[in-house]
Amino acid sequence: MSEYKKGGGMIRGIPHDTIEQSLPILAVFVAILVAVGGIVEVVPSYYLDDAEPAVEGVRPYTPLELEGYAIYRREGCFLCHSQMIRPFRDEKERYGHFSLAAESGFDHNYQWGSKRTGPDLARLGGKYTDAWHIQHMRAPRSVVPESVMPNYMWLEETALDTSKTKRRMEVLAMMNVPYSADDIANWEADMKAQAGVDDGDGEDALRTRYERKTWEIDGEVTQWTDSFEPTPINVRAFDGDATDVTELDALIAYLQMLGKSVHFEEGVDYYHDKFGQPYRK
Amino acid sequence: MSSVAEKEQYNYDIVKFCVIVGILMGVIGTAVGTWIASELAFPILNFDIAEISFGRLRPVHTNTVIFGFGGFLLYGAGLYMVQHCTHARVRLEKLAWTAIALWLIAMICVWVTLPLGITQAKEYHEAEWWIDLMMAASWVCFTISFLATIAARKMSHIYVGLWFFISMLFMVTYIFVFNGLAIPVDMTFSYSAYSGIHDAMTQWWWGHNAVGFFLTAGFIGVMYYFVPKHANRPIYSYRLSVLHFWSLTFLYVWVGAHHLHYTAIPDWTLSLGAGMSIALIFPSWGGMINGMMTMSGAWDKLRTDPVMRFMVVALAFYGMSTFEGPLMGTKSVNALSHYTDWTVGHVHSGALGWNAMIAIGAMYHMITRMWNTEMWSAKLVNMHFWVHLTGAVLYITAMWGSGVLQGLMWRAFDEYGNLVYTFADSVAAMHPFYALRATGGFLVFCGFCIMLYNTLKTISAVKAGTNVTLTAEARA
Amino acid sequence: MSDHNDQTDNSTGHEWDGIRELKNPPPTWWAWGFYAGLTFVTCYYFIYPSTPMNNKIQEVVNGVTGMEVMVHGHTKGIMAMVNSNPYYQGEKWTQSEIDALVAKGHNELTIKAGDLKYQDGWTAINEMRDDVAEIEAVRETSMAKLATMSVDEILADDDMRQFALGRSVVLFGDNCAACHASGGQGNLNAAHPENSFPNLTDDDWLFGGWTAKIQETITDGREASMPPKGGNEDLTEENIDDLAKFVVALSSGDAVLEVNDDDEGVLTKGADRFAGANELFQETCAGCHSANAKGSMLNGDFDTGAVNLTDGIYRFGGSLATIKETIAKGRTAKMPTFADRLDEVSIKILTVRVHELGGGMAGEPAE
């Protein structure tokens, strides 16, 4: 025993022998040690205010887009598509301005992805027309012969299940996504209006609600600058059929707004808003 | 030193169950893996069926191989070695059985929910909140039973293999719970408690350490028992065990950020991840060295014993993927490899080379010891080895090829300063590699089928009394 | 106890299920590697931004060392301190830039003229700036030249045309090929004719194949719409059938439509069979497709996009059933606008490519 202690038991002056013989000591040491790295890396991003500055234009999804996001999640699109443009010259030319933290600030959970079997979609909005998306979701290889993306023809045939929409908004509101009580109460009218199934009556109300410049997050009001014009909400029959709200309506509504919210103005350095010296608080 | 009588006081039923389910999970997981690999090569195989489309089936693959195959191996081999290394029968057996039952039920729920599109959409954490609860409950039950068994050990010291298990049990509890925090909308949908960069960091704190503790620390623990035991040699260096255990445990946790290089995560976080990734090479290699050097004096076994070969080749792959991983963890290499198949190649050099091979070796070892028999066919074990190895090498090389090609195509500029390839060009270029990968995967799947067949034959031979029992020397 | 027995060999004397541990030291190369790794990570953390700092710690550090540049939210790495570091000496804000921001409504600016723009060492974005600058330098002359040239001038200049065509490959492939196919040949969709996309390689243009028109199309997008039944509610099934057959005949040459001196469309061939259809056509369709059915574009109207019905080239498909569907249901199609996605030079480059695809028209549109 004694010889053992001299030999293997002491490691650089640490009585490892004691640790090894006591389950509580070993367990507590391990439990503490494995917590350190995570705490140092994950926690500060919540209090370092330059990690995720608010950027004008970023708004929560409309009810229809929110359902589109859910379908995007459901189908596992993020397993083939990233939504995170890195600051590289090739990505800049191919996809556009690098992604900002704030752009996914309301995404519970984030959809950055980790694999690009298909191209990045962070700035997809407006790149193609609805007609193209309809055809592409139905049969990707009919428009892009090289594609390996599955066909999603059931989306245009499936009526959107809206039984969860209200609850979704309520849950997100609990987590500081700035939906007002008014937004939540009017989810159904807004959804129909956006998909073009209500003769256009609800469109103005929808626009007032989602093109606004005042957002209340966690009791704090964020007011965008007067001159900032929010990107107009897309309102139309996304699936080409104005009589119904289908899953495809929702998905295309979502795809068509990706990356559209922030206006990347010439001469404004979004980087410094991001981590460095914020040019604007 | 333990007598047969002593061995019989161990609870083998629970281990036998885990091993058989584990092999089944291997068969199913690689079947699904081969299928999704084929879908990428030949998209027609999606058959326009929502439930089996790539995006829905891929998480079925990852969950089945990691939590099904990996999970049952860890539970089974964990319970086997904790009994052997404490000379005590597993404590709180009902709790241990509960853990296993819950895990299996959770797996079945995963098979049903994921194809239906019910997912949290977090990699390796796709199962919805109520399945998470089952898995967490299972994990806690297992942890308690496992620690209770260690507490009941018949010797003063705790074996190094068990240290690694302890670190896995704690870390996985932390990360699984924190990453899983979500507010349910209903049974089929929940929103993560985090958003944007916070969600990303939490996700990869989980994602990386699921690799680091579930697929590495746990499996290193397994290695620490089965390699010396099977080679019948002492562990090469106790001091190395200590050093690499503590350094691995401490450092692994820091590197999750390398999954997010060049994203909107602040630079400083990413540097922390990149730096530690490099520092992690040698702590990781500690396990490989200790395993390999333990073989000294027993290298001849490699020629005669395919089970030993599985274990040693597993260590080699482990060494390779923990060298590759840190390289990919640096900013400049990751700039090329991220988003490409290189990552997938790296994953599978770890998964097929390291995890699967050490698991298979441990499983063969346990089967022969628990049923006290030789395998029904030694030839088939040998064949399994070669089929698996060929498949794994095909897979990995195909993905290196496609990954590097993809990365280079995306960033290629010609001498006039213009991009050379369209994205669609890169998709088209992947086709041969995807076909090759599917072929490699199919071989690995065949290997698992061979293993299943051989195992079932072995067990029925034992039942029929037609088997060859182990020699006393082999049993020692 | 079974774990304290045989100590004759070089073991710790412990044993678990027959497994013993030797007291060998770790291999020296491993130890060196291990320490090298730790050294590396330490250096790395000094070189790169690495350590998070909360406000308190930051104040203390800055107070002691006077290194505000180094520590702001997190340590910035030594590159921020190296005076030759381009980022450190980087651009400074000028008053006019700040004024411009204020004019845009950013009135809560905390920056002053003379503040460094990039008060940091290595950052991902700074790295990108370098890389972008490097590649832009390679193509600087060509791009600068392109910016000053019109599309027609580019087409006339061999070198610049070649450069533009080279650069257009990926621009076209990543932005346009999804609709117009990689070779520009478009996409005729038999199952869903409404989702067909036009061929850019033929001589048949909806909006004009002159460079000016192509450039306009790409910049602003296009929307062309044919109302159901040409807007004439009274068309019967039978009428539609007649019209469809007439359209086919116009392309096949069985019917020939010409404009007489009174600007009326009269049949010079096939009058025996298509007189009735032509009457309907002149009444309902000619407003857009012109009296001679050669479409709006050839008749000097470049915005309507009403196609030429006499050339046998179909935008949505030439089967009788499809044509009937076109007439009965109408068609609306859109080409997206690229003004806010691509810069002017890129659009010029694409114009060159589209013009060179084969069907480009020479000269100026006669407006």
Ligand code: HEM
């Ligand atoms: C020192 C050891 C290791 C380091 C530093 C490391 C590092 C990395 C890096 C940098 C990535 C790529 C992240 C990205 O660009 O998206 C990655 C991915 C991955 N690695 Fe490792 N690796 C190590 C060992 C292993 C081992 C032994 C396995 C065992 C299976 C493994 C499994 C994975 C998996 C599953 C992923 C994919 C994550 C995703 O879904 O994107 N790694 N690793």
Ligand code: HEM
């Ligand atoms: C027959 C054998 C296998 C085949 C054919 C196979 C195939 C695949 C395919 C096609 C993917 C998707 C890659 C992509 O999205 O491009 C994948 C992902 C993955 N597989 Fe496998 N696999 C096999 C075995 C395994 C095993 C045994 C494990 C683990 C122990 C494993 C772990 C994973 C992981 C962690 C991922 C996610 C990788 C990432 O996100 O980057 N696979 N596999």
Ligand SMILES: [Ca+2]
């Ligand atoms: Ca992944």
Ligand SMILES: [Ca+2]
């Ligand atoms: Ca609709």
Ligand SMILES: [Cu+2]
């Ligand atoms: Cu990792």
